Structure formats: structure tokens, C-alpha cells
Amino acid sequence: MKKISILGSTGSIGTQALEVCSTHSFDVVGLLAYSNEKLLEEQVRKFRPKIACIADPARYQSFRTRVSDLPVKVVTGLDGLCETATIREADTVLNAVMGMIGLRPTLAAIEAGKEIALANKETLVTGGELVMKKAKEKGVRILPVDSEHSAIFQCIEGYRHCPLNKILLTASGGPFFGKKREDLEKVTVESALKHPNWSMGAKITIDSATLMNKGLEIIEAVHLFKLPPEKIEVVVHRESVIHSAVEFEDFSVIAQMGVPDMKIPIQYALTYPKRIACPVKQLNLFEYGTLSFYPYDADTFPTIGVAQKAIAAGKLYPTLLNSANERLVSLFLEGKIRFLDILDTVERIFSLNGDRDVTLENILDGEEEARQWVDSLFC
Ligand code: NDP
Ligand code: MG
Helix, strand or coil: CCEEEEECCCCHHHHHHHHHHHHCCCEEEEEEECCCHHHHHHHHHHHCCCEEEECCHHHHHHHHHHCCCCCCEEEEHHHHHHHHHHCCCCCEEEECCCCHHHHHHHHHHHHCCCEEEECCHHHHHHHHHHHHHHHHHHCCCEEECCHHHHHHHHHHCCCCCCCEEEEEEEECCCCCCCCCHHHHCCCCHHHHCCCCCCCCCHHHHHHHHHCHHHHHHHHHHHHHHCCCHHHEEEEECCCCCEEEEEEECCCCEEEEECCCCCHHHHHHHHHCCCCCCCCCCCCCHHHHCCCCCECCCCCCCCHHHHHHHHHHHCCCHHHHHHHHHHHHHHHHHCCCCCHHHHHHHHHHHHHCCCCCCCCHHHHHHHHHHHHHHHHHHHC
């Protein structure tokens, strides 16, 4: 039985992961939230972890008081994040925090030899080279949780030594599929948060609406599967039943399918290489009748092209893109900028200096510079 520490346990992925853990009585030894004290307390009472991190230092005292009757170590801040990621009792760390804050705990967990179930795609976008290098050095497995990457991982299982022609990365198209730029002028936060197929945290839902999510996923796939970006083709597939596919040299295409429910890829990363019953609906293809496929609209949504350009340029460009996007999404959610400002601004990240080596120090500097650059434009 795996012993799991969950970073981001109060989020969309985190709560679904706990549902999986509860179904199978997995041992949850670490839990972490940023500010949702109430839910974290409930989780601590139910799962009895050894450590619980409330990452926002301002909430440390009050959270400690809430769980003072329990034998749990309470930690906070970035040190707390890293401690929860490296706790001795855990053999697997599920990283499901939101955003680039996930990089350092991932590196710390790898250093400590933990298996990584990785939902936090920003970790690979901003620091993929460092993460994959360290994982190789330490002989640590990175098991993808993102549904497309889990699908690709499953499709190539058993064919590790067969070269791939390409990856077919599916995309739902988000809530604004079929819209043109002029239709996006008055997009509200509420409408951008309405995803057609998936219920997810706010940041990734906005990324899905701008299609930046698919751009970030291309970068994620480049690192995980060691393919150049031009071999990753985005296919808009509205039903989200095919979670992605791969084409081999013989033109045979293998796809992975299932209902759009994150519990399947979350559980697979936690039970790998085993497959056990999962608390989700079965796929009934007759309910769908037809599955549809389209190219994406590169004129309306330049985000995927920007991500392709950033990963092709390499160095710190993906870091700059990721950080600028994260700040833009947060400003949009706060009602401070328009939806189109996200699309228009990410295209301009190449005006920043990304021609620097990928070291942790440079990544952290680059993240801060991109954040400040966005603030200088809008705040
Ligand atoms: P949510 O916003 O629902 O949850 C984020 C979690 O991270 C919460 O537990 C939150 O705590 C915590 N958190 C937020 N900010 C910080 C911080 N600064 N320090 C520490 N913890 C923090 O996000 P999702 O679950 O949707 O997504 C998590 C990750 O998984 C993202 O990287 C996303 O791209 C990826 N992913 C998500 C999918 C999904 O279906 N949701 C699908 C594929 C990938 P609190 O609740 O206290 O704020
Ligand atoms: Mg995905």
C-alpha cells in the first residue's frame, strides 16, 4: 500500500484524489492547502496525516489551534511545502498545487527519492529541464496526472522503444470554441469559468478558455516524452472522450479513452502499474453516438503558437511565458484586465530576455521579472 502526501489537497484535483484514497483506504500521510483552513481541518480529521501544511503563514496560528487536539505536525510557508513533500513516511507525492509555486516542492520530493504523481503542470513548464534531469539522476518516476499526459503515458506503455511519429494532443476547445476575436471583447469572468466538460480550479479553467492550457500541455509533453514540439499536434475534440493518442512509425494510432473524469488519471498515477476499480462512471459510447474533431483556431487563440515558440526557443522563455500568464490570469480573475488582454500580452513575452541558462536561481528571477513586467503594463 502506497503512502501518499498530497500537496493541494483542498483543490479540484486534491479533493478527487482524496475520494480515490478513501475508496481504497490508501494511507494519506501529508496534506497541504494554501488558505482553506476549514476544509483542511476536515481532511486532517478524516485522514489523520502525520503532517499538515497551511501554506499561507497568516493562517498558521489559527489552523494550529483548530487541530491542536490531533497528533499532526502543522507547518507553513515554502519550508512547510517542502517538508510536506519530503516527509519520511511518504513514498509518493501528489503535487496538485496551483501554479509555479509547485516547482521547489517537486524538486525537494525528487531529491528525497519520492515517486511523483504530477498534476501541477506549471512545474514542468517552468522547470522541466531541471525536474527531468534530477528525476533521472535519482531514479525517480514522474507519473503524469494531467489527463492527456496520462493518456499518452498509457498509449506508449509496452512500446517504450518504438519511435513515435507524433502525439495527438486532444483539446476540448473550451467555452469559446467557434468564437472569433470580436466575440471575445466582452467576455466576463463568469462565462470564462464555464468549462463545457471538466470541473476544475479557476486558473486552469481560464487557461482552457484562452487555450493556453493546451500550450502549457505541449511544453509538459515535450519534457515528459522527449519529443520536439513540432511532433505534437493539437486536435480539438469536443466530447473529451479520447484523452489523447500517439502515432507510431507504421501509422498505427493508439488512443486512450474514458469518461471525462480526473479520478481515472489520478488513480492510475497512484496505483501504477496496477489498474483497480475506480469510483467513476463507465464509458458508454452509445451515449455519444459521434465524436468530433477540428483544428484549433490559431488566429483567434494565439496562445498555442506562443507556447510552441517559447519551447522551441527554450532557455527561460517557457518560464517567462508561464509566469506572465499566471499573473495575467490572476488579474483577469480579479476583474482588473480583459480576457483579450491575456491573449494579446502573452504574445509579447519575447520582448523579455529569456536567453539565460535554466538554473533554479534564473528561473526564480525570470518568474519575478515576468510578473513585474505584467504589473508594469496593467497595475
Ligand atoms: P485548484 O485551484 O482547485 O486547487 C489548488 C490547490 O493548491 C488548493 O489546494 C490550494 O489551496 C493550493 N494552493 C493554491 N495556491 C497555493 C500556494 N501559493 N501555495 C500552496 N498551495 C497553494 O486547482 P486544480 O486542482 O484545478 O489544479 C491543480 C493543478 O493541477 C494545476 O497545476 C492544474 O493545472 C493541474 N491540473 C488540474 C486539472 C483539473 O481537472 N483540475 C487537470 C489537469 C491538471 P486552497 O484551497 O487553500 O486555496
Ligand atoms: Mg489536461
